Amino acid sequence: MLYQDSGEIRKEVSVLCLIRCEKYPIFLLIRCCSHVGPVIPLLFSRESPPTVVGTILCPWGSVEDNRLRLCLQKPLSPDPPLLLIDLPSCDLEGVCRITFECSAEHSRGGSLLDEPSWMVRCNGSKTGYGRRRAATKADMWALEAVRPVSTGAGLLLPPKLDSATAGPSACAFMYMRGSFERVIGSPDSESYHLVDPTSCLGPEISFFFLRG
Numbered sequence: 534m535l536y537q538d539s540g541e542i543r544k545e546v547s548v549l550c551l552i553r554c555e556k557y558p559i560f561l562l563i564r565c566c567s568h569v570g571p572v573i574p575l576l577f578s579r580e581s582p583p584t585v586v587g588t589i590l591c592p593w594g595s596v597e598d599n600r601l602r603l604c605l606q607k608p609l610s611p612d613p614p615l616l617l618i619d620l621p622s623c624d625l626e627g628v629c630r631i632t633f634e635c636s637a638e639h640s641r642g643g644s645l646l647d648e649p650s651w652m653v654r655c656n657g658s659k660t661g662y663g664r665r666r667a668a669t670k671a672d673m674w675a676l677e678a679v680r681p682v683s684t685g686a687g688l689l690l691p692p693k694l695d696s697a698t699a700g701p702s703a704c705a706f707m708y709m710r711g712s713f714e715r716v717i718g719s720p721d722s723e724s725y726h727l728v729d730p731t732s733c734l735g736p737e738i739s740f741f742f743l744r745g
Contacts, residue, residue: 537694584608585615587713587740589625593688601738602693604676605646605670605713614676617668620653621661624703625709625736631655632741633663636727637721643717645723645742675706681682684711684733714741 551607581684591603598708603621605616633651651738678689686709713725721744727737 539682559712577745580595583715584712584728585715585725586710587727588676588679588708589711590672591707593707598704601670603663604672606676608712614668616665617672618651618663618665620663623655625738627736629656629736629738630741631739634745637744640744645721647743648744651742671704675708677707679710682710686710686731686735696735703741 586606586608588604588606589601590604592598592600598695599622600619601621603616603618603620604614606612606614618633620631620633623629632654635651636655637650644691647665649665651665653660653663674691675689687707689708691705712728714728715722715723715725723742725740727739
C-alpha cells in the first residue's frame with residue numbers, strides 16, 4: 534500500500550538510533566520522514582514485483598581491504614545468499630546506476646548470477662572488476678548482525694575479541710541495507726532497484742546485470 538500527502542506539511546527528522554545488543558553493537562544514522570495530517574491510501578490491483586534484501590558492506594578502518602561487498606538474499610530465508618560479490622569502491626550518492634557486464638562467449642551458462650566475474654561500471658564509467666565468491670566467516674557474521682535491520686545504514690562494530698580469537702571477523706563494517714525490486718528482462722539481463730519510499734537511505738541505487 535502506498536500513501537500520498539494531501540498538501541500537509543512534511544518534515545524530515547534526523548534520528549540517531551543505537552541498537553544495544555550484547556553480540557552485535559550497531560549504530561544507525563538514518564533520516565526518518567514524518568507526516569503531519571491525514572494521509573490518503575492509494576490501492577493498486579497489480580501485484581508488486583518480487584523483492585530481495587540487498588546489503589552493501591564496506592570494511593571500516595581497514596587499509597588493506599577497501600572493496601565493497603554486495604550481498605543479495607531472499608527475504609527471511611536461511612538459505613545462502615543469492616549473490617555475494619566484491620566490487621570496486623564507488624560513490625553511492627544521488628542517482629547511482631551500477632552495471633555488471635560479462636561476456637556470453639566466456640560464460641559457463643546457467644543462471645546469470647552464477648557468473649564468476651564482471652566488469653563494473655558506475656553511472657557509465659568503468660570502475661574495475663567484480664568477483665563472485667563464497668561468504669567468509671566475517672561476511673556471515675556481518676550479515677547475521679544486520680539481520681534485524683530492514684532498512685538502514687550505519688556502522689557495525691565487532692565484538693570484543695582477545696588476541697587468541699581475533700581474526701577477519703574483528704573488522705568493523707559500514708553498511709547500507711534495504712529491499713530491492715527484482716526485474717528479470719531475459720535469461721541474460723536482470724536488474725535490482727532500491728525501494729526507499731521515505732528517502733531514509735538517501736541515494737537512488739540500481740544494479741544491472743548483463744550478459745552479452
